[in-house]
Amino acid sequence: TRDIRKKKVEHISDAAQRRKIGQIEDAAQTAEYEDVLQQEADLTAGHGVLRVTGLIAVSAPTVEELDAAVSAIEQAAIQASCETRRLVGQQAAAFTAAALPLARQV
Numbered sequence: 001t002r003d004i005r006k007k008k009v010e011h012i013s014d015a016a017q018r019r020k021i022g023q024i025e026d027a028a029q030t031a032e033y034e035d036v037l038q039q040e041a042d043l044t045a046g047h048g049v050l051r052v053t054g055l056i057a058v059s060a061p062t063v064e065e066l067d068a069a070v071s072a073i074e075q076a077a078i079q080a081s082c083e084t085r086r087l088v089g090q091q092a093a094a095f096t097a098a099a100l101p102l103a104r105q106v
Contacts, residue, residue: 007036
């Protein structure tokens with residue numbers, strides 16, 4: 001709820017600032033604000049916020065190739081607006097979370 005309120009306040013203050021300097025709102029800004037309002041309405045109606053976790057295993061024959069592969073995946077994730085987090089040394093926990101999807105939090 002706090003995150004949605006923060007986003008709503010940011011959109012309203014940004015819109016006021018744009019009006020003040022004479023800029024017009026574009027379709028992307030309007031769509032983002034409508035999405036925040038829809039999220040707020042869904043939360044008010046009792047729906048929860050759903051977060052999805054995906055786990056990706058990366059391997060390579062050399063350290064240099066591994067670094068290149070990880071960089072490529074991280075770049076693709078950024079372009080897809082996804083957050084990445086490395087689980088170095090946490091393979092057992094990640095495997096358990098991925099192989100046994102029992103609605104557990106990661």
